Amino acid sequence: MIKTKYNAKISIDDKEFNVVVSEPSLAQRKELESRASEQKAKLDELSAINLQREELSLEIANKEKILSINTELLSTLNAQQKAELLKENKSICADILSLKKQASKLSAQLKSGDEINAQFEKLMEYKALMLVSGDDKDELFALIKERGIAFSTLWSELNEAVLKDSQKK
Structure with a gap:
């Protein structure tokens, strides 16, 4: 028999919640x-930016x-060679400064990763609102929000509970 709804028991501290998780249509x-x-x-864009920043860091270190x-x-x-080497050092210092500025700009762009994490959490909450039902649903969601528990954490627990329920014979 193919099941499309699974009973799940979720515990937060000492409180248990019984909910039903549905397969998405x-x-x-x-x-x-x-x-x-x-x-x-x-996320792909941020990964590319992070790779660029890492490459700049290697170039700076070099x-x-x-x-x-x-x-x-x-x-x-000797004096002549020192003058040439000091000019080279001056040029290298300018290059390092330029590379550090570029890396700093890339680091600022990576801070938008926090925004992606927030959007991912919204997606997990949306998924939970869409696929979780049962008498304890509202109380469970209220406690999750009150305690600041991530919906991605809830889904980890729900996936385990669904797996257990699907393996029952």
Whole structure:
């Protein structure tokens, strides 16, 4: 027999809640996928920005290492060579400053990751409102919001409870 509704028992501290979790209908699944795809695009963009920032960090570290080596070499060179090396160091310092500014801008863009986390939580709440029912639903959701529990955490627990219920014979 194929089940489309599963009984789930969720415990928060010492309080137990009995709810029913439904499989999403085709329309509900499409709605959830549509909302999730928007977030996936933003997440992919943030991943690319993070990769750029990491590459800049490696380039900065490399230039700082070259600067350090050049500084050590200064004591072994004549005046003409020192002048050339100091010009090179000056150029490297300018490059490092420019790279650090670029990395800083990328870091600021990554702060929008908090926004994505908030949107993901809204998606999980929307999914819960759509697929969870039962007499204890309202009380469970009220307690979750009161305690500041993430809906993604609720879904972790619900998925385990659904798995247990689906394996019953």
